[in-house]
Amino acid sequence: MTYAKTAAFTEEQQQLARVAKALAHPARVAIIQFLASKQTCISGDIAAELPLSRTTVSQHLQELKALDLIRGEIDGLTVCYCLNTELLKQVHQQFTGFFLEATANPACGPADAC
């Protein structure tokens, strides 16, 4: 993402790509689904659920947190992560806009090419 030529695109395109990148790893998709499934904001239990080391999970959490898709609050010894549903709704809107734009005209049929 912070590759050299990134700056040459619109902020809208970069924003969509940034969020897409956050979802571009099954572990991060799984983390979001797990947080959504539990009402309560679990922390290190996430690592226990995933087939990855605690260290690796922590890294994925930091990545999601950097985009503010999830939030973490220290509660004594444990950290309580939870989804930023407001932002996720905005992101959903953004993706929907993109996909509607992309599917407005039937450029190709399902089987044929053009």
Added chain:
Amino acid sequence: MTYAKTAAFTEEQQQLARVAKALAHPARVAIIQFLASKQTCISGDIAAELPLSRTTVSQHLQELKALDLIRGEIDGLTVCYCLNTELLKQVHQQFTGFFLEATANPACGPADAC
């Protein structure tokens, strides 16, 4: 994506991550938007529109083509790319399902943490 531990996640999670990865670069977002804006399936004109070399654009096109998000048909000397709107609609559904699941319960407020 073809990293070692990928296999440990559900096919659903991997599929979503795969498509997200395809959208995880502003150039590929821009390519899809460009193809959507033109009714006619342009080919190398895409490279001319983007601030990247023809080679690099060709690579991004192959990446999108590998997931069947776009199709390319040879028309004499030029290649005619176009969106696979059917697949894009399916992908849209998939993302919508994911986001609805993620935003069903208001885990965090907009400002506070938990």
Added chain:
DNA sequence: ACTTTATGTCGTAAACATGCGTCATAACAT
């Protein structure tokens, strides 16, 4: 036959992501 034009493939350097072990820190209990 030869040149031009449109594309893709190959090789490659640099940047970035993945995954994990080890260490540092900070809260809490004993």
Added chain:
DNA sequence: ATGTTATGACGCATGTTTACGACATAAAGT
């Protein structure tokens, strides 16, 4: 105070993506 537990930060090895120039191919005109 000391030990235990939950976390994040750091560093490292390995694999992947990005970006491009140089070459290969193939249609189409001259």
